[in-house]
Amino acid sequence: MRERELVIVGGGPAGMAAALAARAAGVEDVLLLERDQHLGGILNQCIHPGFGLHHFKTELTGPEYADRFASQVKEEQGIEVSLRSFVVKLTNDRRLTYLRPGAVEEIKAGAVILATGCRERTREMIQIPGSRPAGVYPAGLAQKMVNMEGWIPGREAVIVGSGDIGLIMARRMALEGVKVRGVIEIQKTSRGLVRNVVQCLEDYGIPLYFQHRISRIHGADRVEKVDVVRVDDEFKDIPGTGFELACDTVLVSVGLIPENELLEMAGAEIDRASNTPVAAGVNLTSVPGVFACGNACKVYDLVDWVTRDSELAGKMAAGYLGKK
Amino acid sequence: MTRAMTCIGCPRGCRLEIEADGTRVISVAGHQCPRGEKYARQEIEAPMRTLTTSVLTRGLELKMLPVRTSKPIPKEKLFETMAAVKRIVVSSPVKAGAVVATDFLGLGVDLVACRPLEKV
Numbered sequence: 001m002r003e004r005e006l007v008i009v010g011g012g013p014a015g016m017a018a019a020l021a022a023r024a025a026g027v028e029d030v031l032l033l034e035r036d037q038h039l040g041g042i043l044n045q046c047i048h049p050g051f052g053l054h055h056f057k058t059e060l061t062g063p064e065y066a067d068r069f070a071s072q073v074k075e076e077q078g079i080e081v082s083l084r085s086f087v088v089k090l091t092n093d094r095r096l097t098y099l100r101p102g103a104v105e106e107i108k109a110g111a112v113i114l115a116t117g118c119r120e121r122t123r124e125m126i127q128i129p130g131s132r133p134a135g136v137y138p139a140g141l142a143q144k145m146v147n148m149e150g151w152i153p154g155r156e157a158v159i160v161g162s163g164d165i166g167l168i169m170a171r172r173m174a175l176e177g178v179k180v181r182g183v184i185e186i187q188k189t190s191r192g193l194v195r196n197v198v199q200c201l202e203d204y205g206i207p208l209y210f211q212h213r214i215s216r217i218h219g220a221d222r223v224e225k226v227d228v229v230r231v232d233d234e235f236k237d238i239p240g241t242g243f244e245l246a247c248d249t250v251l252v253s254v255g256l257i258p259e260n261e262l263l264e265m266a267g268a269e270i271d272r273a274s275n276t277p278v279a280a281g282v283n284l285t286s287v288p289g290v291f292a293c294g295n296a297c298k299v300y301d302l303v304d305w306v307t308r309d310s311e312l313a314g315k316m317a318a319g320y321l322g323k324k
Numbered sequence: 325m326t327r328a329m330t331c332i333g334c335p336r337g338c339r340l341e342i343e344a345d346g347t348r349v350i351s352v353a354g355h356q357c358p359r360g361e362k363y364a365r366q367e368i369e370a371p372m373r374t375l376t377t378s379v380l381t382r383g384l385e386l387k388m389l390p391v392r393t394s395k396p397i398p399k400e401k402l403f404e405t406m407a408a409v410k411r412i413v414v415s416s417p418v419k420a421g422a423v424v425a426t427d428f429l430g431l432g433v434d435l436v437a438c439r440p441l442e443k444v
Contacts, residue, residue, distance in 0.1 A: 037385075040439075047376050047390040047438065053334045061376050063390045063439035067420045147378050150388050175377065175406050194337035198330045203373070203399065302335055 005029035006317055007096055007109035009087050009262065012041020013303050014294020014310040015115035016069040021314025022113075023078045026323035030079045031107070033098055035086040039073060040066030041117060043303065045144045048168055050195075054304035065303060090114075090262040092287050111289045111317040114263055115310065118256035118295040120165075126254050128160070130217030133224070139165045139253035143172065152176050154249025158226050159183045160214055162190040162197070164301065166253025171200035173251075181245045182207040184214055184228055186235060191255075193301070214250070215242065223248050258296045266290060274298075283313040291317055329367060333359035340364045372396035375405055376438070379424065382415040383444060389414050390438040391424055397431050405429060417442050 006027045008015045011034030019032050038044060043051070046062030053059055056068065073079055082100060089097035094109045120138040137145075137153055143165065145151045157178050159166045162185040170180050183201060188210055190197050201208050209228065215237065216227040230241035258275045260268075269278040269286040276298055277285040283293045293313035294306045325345065331338040336356065342364045343350040352364040366372055374396045378388035397405060408429055418424070418437040425435040 044439070047378060047392075049374050049376055049392065050335065059334075059374075061390060061392055061438045064420060067439050147390065148386065148388050150378065150380055175375075175402065177406075193335050194330050195332040195335060198337075199332045199373070 001106050001108050003108045004031045005110045007031045008113045008115055009033050010115035011039040012117055013043055013306050016073050017307045017310035018113045018115055018293055018314035019079050020072055021311035022318050023076055025315045025318035027318045027321060028078055032079055032081045033085040033087055034083050037083050039070040045147045047147045051303050055307050090266045092267045094289055111320050113313055113317050114292045114296050115294045116259040116296045119259050121255045121257055123252050128214050128217055131219055133219035133222050135223035135248050136250045139169045139251040142251050143169055146172055156247040157249040157251055158245050158247045159251045161253035162192055163253050164192040164196055167192045167196040167200040169251055170206050171204060174204040180206045181247050182209055184209050184212050186213045223250055256299050260296055282309055283316055289320055331360045331363045333363045344368045371399040373399050375402055377409055379409055379412045379414055382413050384441045385444055386441055389441055391435050392438055394434040394436050397433055
Protein backbone atom coordinates (compact mmCIF):
# COMPACT_ATOMS: atom_id res chain seq x y z
CA MET A 1 0.00 0.00 0.00
CA ARG A 2 1.41 3.35 -1.03
CA GLU A 3 1.95 5.92 1.70
CA ARG A 4 1.16 9.58 1.16
CA GLU A 5 1.90 12.41 3.54
CA LEU A 6 -1.37 14.38 3.23
CA VAL A 7 -4.47 13.34 1.30
CA ILE A 8 -7.21 15.90 0.68
CA VAL A 9 -10.62 14.72 -0.45
CA GLY A 10 -12.39 17.32 -2.60
CA GLY A 11 -10.95 19.85 -5.05
CA GLY A 12 -13.35 22.71 -4.44
CA PRO A 13 -12.44 25.99 -2.73
CA ALA A 14 -11.88 24.28 0.64
CA GLY A 15 -9.65 21.49 -0.67
CA MET A 16 -7.59 23.80 -2.87
CA ALA A 17 -7.01 26.34 -0.07
CA ALA A 18 -6.08 23.57 2.36
CA ALA A 19 -3.65 22.01 -0.15
CA LEU A 20 -1.87 25.30 -0.84
CA ALA A 21 -1.69 26.22 2.85
CA ALA A 22 -0.35 22.77 3.78
CA ARG A 23 2.38 23.12 1.17
CA ALA A 24 3.22 26.59 2.42
CA ALA A 25 3.50 25.14 5.93
CA GLY A 26 6.04 22.57 4.82
CA VAL A 27 4.06 19.47 3.79
CA GLU A 28 6.03 18.00 0.91
CA ASP A 29 3.61 15.50 -0.56
CA VAL A 30 -0.05 16.42 -1.05
CA LEU A 31 -2.51 14.27 -2.98
CA LEU A 32 -5.69 16.14 -3.91
CA LEU A 33 -8.54 13.84 -4.96
CA GLU A 34 -11.44 15.30 -6.97
CA ARG A 35 -14.33 13.26 -8.32
CA ASP A 36 -15.20 15.69 -11.14
CA GLN A 37 -13.09 16.22 -14.25
CA HIS A 38 -12.14 19.75 -13.12
CA LEU A 39 -11.03 21.45 -9.94
CA GLY A 40 -13.35 24.11 -8.53
CA GLY A 41 -16.24 22.15 -7.05
CA ILE A 42 -19.54 23.97 -6.73
CA LEU A 43 -17.93 27.28 -7.79
CA ASN A 44 -17.95 26.02 -11.37
CA GLN A 45 -21.71 26.31 -11.52
CA CYS A 46 -21.95 29.53 -9.44
CA ILE A 47 -21.47 31.82 -12.43
CA HIS A 48 -22.90 34.89 -10.67
CA PRO A 49 -20.66 37.61 -9.21
CA GLY A 50 -20.20 38.23 -5.49
CA PHE A 51 -17.18 36.09 -4.65
CA GLY A 52 -13.79 37.23 -3.40
CA LEU A 53 -14.61 40.69 -2.04
CA HIS A 54 -12.81 39.82 1.20
CA HIS A 55 -10.10 37.44 0.03
CA PHE A 56 -9.12 39.13 -3.24
CA LYS A 57 -10.63 42.59 -2.56
CA THR A 58 -12.41 42.44 -5.88
CA GLU A 59 -15.71 40.99 -7.02
CA LEU A 60 -15.38 37.75 -8.96
CA THR A 61 -17.72 35.11 -10.34
CA GLY A 62 -17.49 31.58 -8.95
CA PRO A 63 -15.47 30.19 -11.87
CA GLU A 64 -13.04 33.13 -11.65
CA TYR A 65 -12.56 32.59 -7.92
CA ALA A 66 -11.97 28.87 -8.53
CA ASP A 67 -9.57 29.53 -11.39
CA ARG A 68 -7.32 31.71 -9.25
CA PHE A 69 -6.79 28.78 -6.89
CA ALA A 70 -6.74 26.07 -9.56
CA SER A 71 -3.92 27.91 -11.38
CA GLN A 72 -1.86 28.03 -8.18
CA VAL A 73 -2.54 24.36 -7.43
CA LYS A 74 -1.42 23.35 -10.92
CA GLU A 75 1.80 25.37 -10.55
CA GLU A 76 2.61 23.74 -7.24
CA GLN A 77 4.95 20.77 -7.78
CA GLY A 78 4.24 19.28 -4.36
CA ILE A 79 0.51 18.86 -5.05
CA GLU A 80 -0.59 15.91 -7.14
CA VAL A 81 -4.12 16.41 -8.43
CA SER A 82 -6.04 13.25 -9.27
CA LEU A 83 -9.26 14.03 -11.13
CA ARG A 84 -12.20 11.68 -11.66
CA SER A 85 -11.15 10.09 -8.40
CA PHE A 86 -13.91 9.11 -5.99
CA VAL A 87 -13.11 8.08 -2.45
CA VAL A 88 -15.28 5.16 -1.33
CA LYS A 89 -13.67 4.24 1.97
CA LEU A 90 -11.84 5.83 4.89
CA THR A 91 -10.72 3.97 8.02
CA ASN A 92 -9.85 5.44 11.42
CA ASP A 93 -6.15 4.69 10.79
CA ARG A 94 -6.35 6.84 7.63
CA ARG A 95 -6.37 4.21 4.92
CA LEU A 96 -8.28 5.43 1.88
CA THR A 97 -9.75 3.53 -1.03
CA TYR A 98 -10.61 5.48 -4.16
CA LEU A 99 -11.78 4.76 -7.65
CA ARG A 100 -10.30 6.42 -10.69
CA PRO A 101 -10.86 5.50 -14.34
CA GLY A 102 -9.63 1.95 -14.76
CA ALA A 103 -8.32 1.44 -11.22
CA VAL A 104 -9.07 1.00 -7.53
CA GLU A 105 -6.37 2.59 -5.42
CA GLU A 106 -5.58 1.99 -1.77
CA ILE A 107 -3.34 4.38 0.11
CA LYS A 108 -2.26 5.14 3.65
CA ALA A 109 -2.22 8.81 4.59
CA GLY A 110 -0.20 10.55 7.29
CA ALA A 111 -3.08 13.01 7.59
CA VAL A 112 -6.41 13.46 5.83
CA ILE A 113 -8.42 16.59 5.16
CA LEU A 114 -12.02 16.06 4.13
CA ALA A 115 -13.24 18.93 1.97
CA THR A 116 -16.29 17.16 0.63
CA GLY A 117 -18.78 20.03 0.74
CA CYS A 118 -22.53 19.65 1.03
CA ARG A 119 -25.52 18.03 -0.55
CA GLU A 120 -28.86 19.75 -1.03
CA ARG A 121 -31.87 19.03 1.11
CA THR A 122 -34.67 17.65 -1.04
CA ARG A 123 -38.41 17.87 -1.45
CA GLU A 124 -38.78 14.68 0.61
CA MET A 125 -37.03 16.25 3.58
CA ILE A 126 -39.55 19.07 3.88
CA GLN A 127 -42.49 16.81 3.06
CA ILE A 128 -44.43 18.69 0.41
CA PRO A 129 -47.58 16.61 -0.23
CA GLY A 130 -48.99 15.91 -3.66
CA SER A 131 -48.18 13.83 -6.70
CA ARG A 132 -44.67 13.04 -7.84
CA PRO A 133 -44.47 14.49 -11.35
CA ALA A 134 -41.37 15.46 -13.29
CA GLY A 135 -40.31 19.07 -12.86
CA VAL A 136 -39.34 19.18 -9.18
CA TYR A 137 -35.63 19.89 -8.83
CA PRO A 138 -33.23 20.84 -6.08
CA ALA A 139 -32.25 24.41 -6.97
CA GLY A 140 -28.54 23.62 -7.15
CA LEU A 141 -29.17 20.82 -9.61
CA ALA A 142 -31.20 23.22 -11.77
CA GLN A 143 -28.28 25.65 -11.48
CA LYS A 144 -25.92 23.04 -12.89
CA MET A 145 -28.36 22.22 -15.70
CA VAL A 146 -28.81 25.85 -16.75
CA ASN A 147 -25.26 27.11 -16.24
CA MET A 148 -23.18 24.11 -17.27
CA GLU A 149 -25.32 21.86 -19.43
CA GLY A 150 -27.38 24.48 -21.26
CA TRP A 151 -30.74 22.93 -20.40
CA ILE A 152 -33.63 25.10 -19.23
CA PRO A 153 -35.68 23.01 -16.79
CA GLY A 154 -39.09 24.55 -17.56
CA ARG A 155 -41.11 27.57 -18.67
CA GLU A 156 -42.87 28.66 -15.50
CA ALA A 157 -41.27 28.12 -12.14
CA VAL A 158 -42.08 28.42 -8.45
CA ILE A 159 -39.18 28.43 -6.00
CA VAL A 160 -39.46 26.98 -2.51
CA GLY A 161 -37.16 28.59 0.02
CA SER A 162 -35.47 31.98 -0.07
CA GLY A 163 -31.93 30.92 0.71
CA ASP A 164 -29.21 32.31 -1.54
CA ILE A 165 -29.35 29.45 -4.04
CA GLY A 166 -33.11 29.91 -4.47
CA LEU A 167 -32.75 33.66 -4.95
CA ILE A 168 -29.86 33.35 -7.38
CA MET A 169 -31.78 30.76 -9.39
CA ALA A 170 -34.88 32.97 -9.48
CA ARG A 171 -32.81 35.62 -11.26
CA ARG A 172 -31.02 33.12 -13.44
CA MET A 173 -34.27 31.54 -14.63
CA ALA A 174 -35.82 34.97 -15.22
CA LEU A 175 -32.82 35.99 -17.34
CA GLU A 176 -33.23 32.81 -19.36
CA GLY A 177 -36.81 33.75 -20.15
CA VAL A 178 -38.51 31.51 -17.59
CA LYS A 179 -41.55 33.08 -15.91
CA VAL A 180 -40.78 32.91 -12.19
CA ARG A 181 -44.16 32.97 -10.41
CA GLY A 182 -42.77 33.51 -6.96
CA VAL A 183 -40.50 32.47 -4.14
CA ILE A 184 -42.26 30.77 -1.23
CA GLU A 185 -40.66 31.16 2.21
CA ILE A 186 -42.18 29.62 5.34
CA GLN A 187 -40.19 31.90 7.67
CA LYS A 188 -40.79 35.62 8.27
CA THR A 189 -37.49 36.63 6.72
CA SER A 190 -35.14 35.40 4.01
CA ARG A 191 -32.24 33.18 4.99
CA GLY A 192 -30.37 34.64 2.03
CA LEU A 193 -28.34 37.82 1.84
CA VAL A 194 -30.38 41.03 1.60
CA ARG A 195 -28.46 42.01 -1.53
CA ASN A 196 -29.75 38.87 -3.20
CA VAL A 197 -33.36 39.65 -2.33
CA VAL A 198 -32.82 43.07 -3.95
CA GLN A 199 -30.81 42.16 -7.04
CA CYS A 200 -32.42 38.78 -7.74
CA LEU A 201 -36.09 39.37 -6.95
CA GLU A 202 -36.85 43.11 -6.85
CA ASP A 203 -34.87 43.75 -10.05
CA TYR A 204 -37.05 41.22 -11.88
CA GLY A 205 -40.38 41.87 -10.19
CA ILE A 206 -40.51 38.37 -8.68
CA PRO A 207 -42.90 38.13 -5.71
CA LEU A 208 -41.54 36.83 -2.39
CA TYR A 209 -44.17 35.24 -0.15
CA PHE A 210 -43.03 35.19 3.48
CA GLN A 211 -44.84 32.93 5.95
CA HIS A 212 -46.25 30.83 3.13
CA ARG A 213 -45.75 27.20 2.20
CA ILE A 214 -46.61 24.95 -0.72
CA SER A 215 -49.37 22.71 0.56
CA ARG A 216 -49.61 20.50 -2.53
CA ILE A 217 -47.90 19.85 -5.85
CA HIS A 218 -50.30 18.92 -8.67
CA GLY A 219 -49.57 17.16 -11.95
CA ALA A 220 -49.69 13.71 -13.49
CA ASP A 221 -46.53 13.43 -15.61
CA ARG A 222 -45.32 17.01 -15.27
CA VAL A 223 -45.94 19.64 -12.59
CA GLU A 224 -49.10 21.61 -13.49
CA LYS A 225 -49.62 23.84 -10.48
CA VAL A 226 -48.96 24.22 -6.76
CA ASP A 227 -51.24 25.16 -3.88
CA VAL A 228 -49.83 27.86 -1.63
CA VAL A 229 -51.14 28.74 1.82
CA ARG A 230 -50.24 31.34 4.43
CA VAL A 231 -49.02 30.01 7.78
CA ASP A 232 -49.11 31.49 11.29
CA ASP A 233 -46.20 31.89 13.69
CA GLU A 234 -46.49 28.19 14.63
CA PHE A 235 -46.29 27.24 10.91
CA LYS A 236 -49.96 26.15 10.94
CA ASP A 237 -52.00 26.83 7.80
CA ILE A 238 -54.32 29.83 8.06
CA PRO A 239 -57.72 28.74 6.66
CA GLY A 240 -59.02 30.73 3.73
CA THR A 241 -55.60 32.03 2.64
CA GLY A 242 -54.88 29.41 0.00
CA PHE A 243 -54.19 30.20 -3.66
CA GLU A 244 -52.81 28.43 -6.71
CA LEU A 245 -49.78 29.18 -8.83
CA ALA A 246 -49.66 27.61 -12.28
CA CYS A 247 -46.17 26.31 -13.10
CA ASP A 248 -44.39 23.41 -14.74
CA THR A 249 -41.32 23.53 -12.53
CA VAL A 250 -40.66 23.68 -8.78
CA LEU A 251 -37.16 24.45 -7.54
CA VAL A 252 -36.47 23.41 -3.97
CA SER A 253 -33.91 25.52 -2.12
CA VAL A 254 -34.25 24.49 1.49
CA GLY A 255 -30.75 24.24 2.80
CA LEU A 256 -27.62 22.16 2.64
CA ILE A 257 -26.38 19.11 4.53
CA PRO A 258 -22.65 18.61 5.06
CA GLU A 259 -21.43 15.52 3.24
CA ASN A 260 -19.66 13.46 5.89
CA GLU A 261 -20.15 9.82 4.95
CA LEU A 262 -16.43 9.14 4.85
CA LEU A 263 -15.94 10.65 8.26
CA GLU A 264 -18.77 8.53 9.61
CA MET A 265 -17.20 5.47 8.01
CA ALA A 266 -13.99 6.25 9.87
CA GLY A 267 -15.94 6.15 13.12
CA ALA A 268 -15.96 9.87 13.86
CA GLU A 269 -18.64 11.40 16.02
CA ILE A 270 -21.21 13.28 13.91
CA ASP A 271 -23.90 15.69 15.11
CA ARG A 272 -27.12 14.16 13.81
CA ALA A 273 -28.97 17.46 13.56
CA SER A 274 -26.41 19.33 11.46
CA ASN A 275 -24.42 16.37 10.04
CA THR A 276 -21.21 18.14 11.07
CA PRO A 277 -18.26 16.62 12.93
CA VAL A 278 -18.40 16.83 16.73
CA ALA A 279 -15.05 18.21 17.85
CA ALA A 280 -13.36 20.81 20.02
CA GLY A 281 -12.96 23.37 17.25
CA VAL A 282 -13.33 24.35 13.64
CA ASN A 283 -11.74 21.91 11.12
CA LEU A 284 -11.25 19.20 13.78
CA THR A 285 -12.86 15.76 13.99
CA SER A 286 -12.83 13.10 16.70
CA VAL A 287 -10.45 10.95 14.62
CA PRO A 288 -6.76 11.86 15.12
CA GLY A 289 -5.12 13.12 11.95
CA VAL A 290 -8.42 13.54 10.11
CA PHE A 291 -9.58 17.10 9.55
CA ALA A 292 -12.69 18.51 7.89
CA CYS A 293 -12.93 21.93 6.31
CA GLY A 294 -15.23 24.10 4.23
CA ASN A 295 -18.89 23.22 3.95
CA ALA A 296 -18.23 19.67 5.19
CA CYS A 297 -17.25 21.19 8.55
CA LYS A 298 -20.06 23.75 8.71
CA VAL A 299 -22.26 25.48 6.14
CA TYR A 300 -20.74 28.82 5.13
CA ASP A 301 -22.52 31.66 3.36
CA LEU A 302 -19.35 33.15 1.81
CA VAL A 303 -16.59 31.28 0.01
CA ASP A 304 -14.09 33.85 1.29
CA TRP A 305 -14.54 32.42 4.80
CA VAL A 306 -14.25 28.88 3.44
CA THR A 307 -10.86 29.85 2.05
CA ARG A 308 -9.76 31.49 5.29
CA ASP A 309 -10.74 28.55 7.51
CA SER A 310 -9.52 25.91 5.05
CA GLU A 311 -6.09 27.52 4.94
CA LEU A 312 -6.10 27.05 8.69
CA ALA A 313 -7.01 23.37 8.17
CA GLY A 314 -3.99 22.99 5.88
CA LYS A 315 -1.77 24.47 8.60
CA MET A 316 -3.34 22.26 11.27
CA ALA A 317 -2.66 19.15 9.17
CA ALA A 318 0.93 20.31 8.67
CA GLY A 319 1.23 20.72 12.43
CA TYR A 320 -0.11 17.22 12.97
CA LEU A 321 2.50 15.93 10.52
CA GLY A 322 5.20 17.55 12.65
CA LYS A 323 5.91 20.53 10.38
CA LYS A 324 6.75 23.77 12.06
CA MET B 325 -37.82 62.97 -1.90
CA THR B 326 -36.16 60.39 0.36
CA ARG B 327 -35.68 56.84 -0.88
CA ALA B 328 -34.50 53.76 0.96
CA MET B 329 -32.58 51.01 -0.76
CA THR B 330 -30.25 48.14 0.03
CA CYS B 331 -26.73 48.37 -1.34
CA ILE B 332 -25.80 45.34 -3.44
CA GLY B 333 -22.10 46.22 -3.58
CA CYS B 334 -21.11 43.45 -1.18
CA PRO B 335 -22.72 40.79 1.02
CA ARG B 336 -23.06 43.21 3.95
CA GLY B 337 -26.11 44.80 2.28
CA CYS B 338 -26.13 48.26 3.89
CA ARG B 339 -29.49 50.00 4.21
CA LEU B 340 -29.14 53.31 2.38
CA GLU B 341 -31.19 56.47 2.77
CA ILE B 342 -31.02 58.68 -0.27
CA GLU B 343 -32.34 62.17 -0.60
CA ALA B 344 -32.87 62.90 -4.28
CA ASP B 345 -34.60 65.34 -6.55
CA GLY B 346 -35.65 63.18 -9.48
CA THR B 347 -32.41 61.64 -10.71
CA ARG B 348 -30.23 64.22 -8.90
CA VAL B 349 -28.83 62.87 -5.62
CA ILE B 350 -28.64 65.38 -2.77
CA SER B 351 -27.34 63.15 0.01
CA VAL B 352 -26.65 59.51 0.85
CA ALA B 353 -26.61 58.02 4.36
CA GLY B 354 -26.26 54.58 5.89
CA HIS B 355 -23.37 53.30 3.80
CA GLN B 356 -20.36 51.77 5.56
CA CYS B 357 -17.91 52.14 2.68
CA PRO B 358 -17.46 54.30 -0.45
CA ARG B 359 -19.05 51.62 -2.64
CA GLY B 360 -22.39 52.35 -0.96
CA GLU B 361 -22.43 56.01 -1.92
CA LYS B 362 -21.32 55.20 -5.46
CA TYR B 363 -24.01 52.55 -5.76
CA ALA B 364 -26.73 54.87 -4.46
CA ARG B 365 -25.83 57.65 -6.92
CA GLN B 366 -25.64 55.23 -9.83
CA GLU B 367 -28.89 53.52 -8.85
CA ILE B 368 -30.77 56.83 -8.78
CA GLU B 369 -29.21 58.20 -11.97
CA ALA B 370 -29.13 55.04 -14.11
CA PRO B 371 -29.15 51.55 -12.57
CA MET B 372 -26.34 49.34 -13.86
CA ARG B 373 -25.77 45.59 -13.46
CA THR B 374 -22.99 43.22 -14.39
CA LEU B 375 -24.46 40.43 -16.49
CA THR B 376 -23.14 36.93 -15.97
CA THR B 377 -24.38 34.00 -18.00
CA SER B 378 -23.07 30.98 -19.94
CA VAL B 379 -22.57 30.61 -23.68
CA LEU B 380 -22.62 27.42 -25.71
CA THR B 381 -19.34 25.89 -26.82
CA ARG B 382 -18.45 23.48 -29.57
CA GLY B 383 -15.53 21.03 -29.35
CA LEU B 384 -14.42 22.26 -25.90
CA GLU B 385 -14.14 20.30 -22.66
CA LEU B 386 -17.36 21.75 -21.16
CA LYS B 387 -20.66 22.34 -22.91
CA MET B 388 -20.96 25.91 -21.61
CA LEU B 389 -18.48 28.70 -20.97
CA PRO B 390 -19.33 31.09 -18.12
CA VAL B 391 -19.00 34.72 -19.24
CA ARG B 392 -19.51 38.20 -17.79
CA THR B 393 -19.71 41.71 -19.07
CA SER B 394 -16.40 43.49 -18.44
CA LYS B 395 -18.28 46.35 -16.77
CA PRO B 396 -21.85 46.85 -15.55
CA ILE B 397 -24.41 47.58 -18.27
CA PRO B 398 -27.69 49.53 -18.04
CA LYS B 399 -30.22 47.41 -16.19
CA GLU B 400 -32.83 47.85 -18.92
CA LYS B 401 -30.42 46.30 -21.44
CA LEU B 402 -30.12 42.98 -19.59
CA PHE B 403 -32.69 41.04 -21.61
CA GLU B 404 -31.53 42.42 -24.95
CA THR B 405 -27.99 41.42 -24.01
CA MET B 406 -29.12 37.93 -23.01
CA ALA B 407 -30.79 37.48 -26.39
CA ALA B 408 -27.56 38.45 -28.16
CA VAL B 409 -25.45 36.17 -25.95
CA LYS B 410 -27.60 33.22 -26.98
CA ARG B 411 -26.41 33.64 -30.58
CA ILE B 412 -22.75 33.14 -29.61
CA VAL B 413 -20.98 29.78 -29.86
CA VAL B 414 -17.38 29.52 -28.65
CA SER B 415 -15.31 26.92 -30.47
CA SER B 416 -11.71 27.99 -29.77
CA PRO B 417 -9.90 27.33 -26.48
CA VAL B 418 -9.98 30.32 -24.11
CA LYS B 419 -8.08 31.52 -21.07
CA ALA B 420 -9.80 33.12 -18.07
CA GLY B 421 -10.34 36.80 -18.90
CA ALA B 422 -10.24 36.24 -22.67
CA VAL B 423 -12.57 38.51 -24.65
CA VAL B 424 -15.34 36.48 -26.28
CA ALA B 425 -17.05 39.46 -27.95
CA THR B 426 -15.80 43.04 -28.12
CA ASP B 427 -17.90 46.17 -27.62
CA PHE B 428 -20.96 44.04 -27.11
CA LEU B 429 -24.16 45.57 -28.60
CA GLY B 430 -22.29 48.86 -28.80
CA LEU B 431 -22.54 49.19 -25.01
CA GLY B 432 -18.81 49.80 -24.69
CA VAL B 433 -18.30 46.60 -22.72
CA ASP B 434 -16.70 43.30 -23.69
CA LEU B 435 -17.99 39.84 -22.97
CA VAL B 436 -15.19 37.97 -21.18
CA ALA B 437 -14.59 34.31 -20.29
CA CYS B 438 -14.68 33.50 -16.57
CA ARG B 439 -12.61 30.32 -16.82
CA PRO B 440 -10.17 28.59 -19.13
CA LEU B 441 -11.49 25.93 -21.49
CA GLU B 442 -9.39 23.58 -23.59
CA LYS B 443 -10.29 21.51 -26.62
CA VAL B 444 -11.79 18.11 -25.81
